[in-house]
Each structure stands twice: as C-alpha cells, then as structure tokens.
Amino acid sequence: MLKKPILMSAILMAAATEALAQAQPPEPIWKSGPDSIVVTSCAPGGDHDDSCRAVELRRGDNIVPLGSEFQSATLLWSRHPGQTGPDALVRGDFGGSGGLADLFAVTVTPSLSIRKLSGERMDELVAQPGPGPLRLTLPFDIEMFNGAPHGGATIVRLPIQWSGGDFSVDLAALTHRALSQDELDFRALAVKAELDQWAQDVYPAPSLYPPKARSGTPVTVQALAELMLSGHADQARQLLHRAWPRSHERTNSPLGGEDGFWTALCQSVVGNASWKRFDLGRLPQADRIRTGAAGGSPPT
16 A cells, blocks of 8 residues: 555656646747747746746747747747738747737748737637738737626727738727617616616615625626727716616615726726727727726716
8 A cells, every 4th residue: 555655746746747748849830941930948947847838939040039938839820922911920828717828920021020919818819811911809808897706807809900010900990880779778788787786786885886796797897898999988988877776765866886987997998908009099089988097087
C-alpha cells in the first residue's frame, strides 16, 4: 500500500505530465519566405511553468518578440490575393474565463509594422474571410456593472476594419441600423421586467441605485449599451426613464437612483479602453454619453 506522501507525489506528477501533454507545442504558425511567426517556450525564469508560451517574429537570424506569458497562440487570419491588411493576425491567449488576450497584426512587407490590441473577451473575436480589407468583430465589454459576476459581462460587438495600416472602427456599419418603434417597445418591456424584479428584491429601499443587484441587470445594460454604441444615446436614456420602476407607494413616484444608474453606465462606456482606442467620441450623440458620465443628463 502506498504511503500518503508517495501517493500525493504520484498524483502531482501525473497532473504535471497531463498539463505538459496538453500544452501547445512550439511550432511556426505562419510563414512567408524567410519570415515566420513562431510559438515558442517562455524565457527561463519568472513565475511560470513549462506550459508557458511566447510568440515571436523571425526574420532570418533576427528575432522580434511579440508577446509572452500565453497559454496558447492562434493564427486568426493571413492575407491572401485580393485582400488588404496585415500579413498575419495572431491572438495570444492568457487563459482563464475572462478571455484575456493580446491581438497582434503583423506586417512584414514592404516594411515591418506591428499593431497590438489587448483586452478581455477576446475569445469572442471573429475575423471575417473574403476579399477586400481585413474585417473583424471586436468585443466592447462592460465588466461587473451593477453587481454582475465576472462571467456575466455585457458585450457589444464592434465592426472593425483595417484602414491606414491600423485597426479602425467601421463607423458606418456600427451606426447603420435604426430600431423600429416595435423593437424599442419590446426592449422596454424586457428592461422593465428586469428592473421591476430588482425593485421587488430591494424594496422598500428609497433608492434603487445603489444598492447593487445581486447578479447584475444584464438585459438592461445590453439594451442600453447597444443603443448608445450605435449612435442612439437619446433612445437609450428615454428607454431607461420609461422602464424605471415606480415605488409601491400611493404616490406611484419613481424609485430614486435612475440618474445614478445612467451616470454609472455612461462612465463604464467612456472608461472602456475601446472608447479611446477607436475614437468612439465621433459617434452620433456621443456628447450625451459624455454629459451622462459627468452626471448631467436629465430624464427626457
């Protein structure tokens, strides 16, 4: 019979062997002439194990490090005839449920250029095939708003295109759709149902925001954020005001906190790295979002 220390060592060795077997093998993931992008082991030292992966561009005998500390790396897109964009698009995944990753757009001809994006929910990223410029959908994520768990992020997909040697938001594609009144009414019903349930959970508190919801208000945040990021911040503010719960008192007056909820949501939007990275202040009605973030947007 194995003694406990020996048994524990055997278990740990088996677990380590399994982890190594599952680790991505060091290998080239893209090659063009003398240039290649290679997944390799992380440099010795540091707080990592043998499964740690790095990505580097090799140009003959020259090595250009792209990133490190990844769990895996994937070639998402490479340029073919009829397409414009970088030579290769590579995602380095850090692992974990948040989808934290680095995205590298590597151009080697006519001159070396590397563009990088970083963020969570990058496992949601999709590169679209086809002729023309590189196009992809990039997640604009709102994390842990109003008590939402980390796994319950709100994601609005931004249409991104390759333009001028860099990633750029396709503003026309982002703002092209206008919701019909029926669609707005449906969203208002869904938001009202969620907020009413929240109000029942916290009543008789005089103000609904704060306190925070136990599991967030994902339906509300999704509906409002999609409107805000498509250039319809006025409709988002009106929808919130229309759906905001009334108290159970005889006066039927609204529960307090509506302005605070709107301000916090606007702050989450303008505080997102993609807001600045893609200059989303160019959106129609972006001024309403900035004003809301400053706490100055009254119900309309």
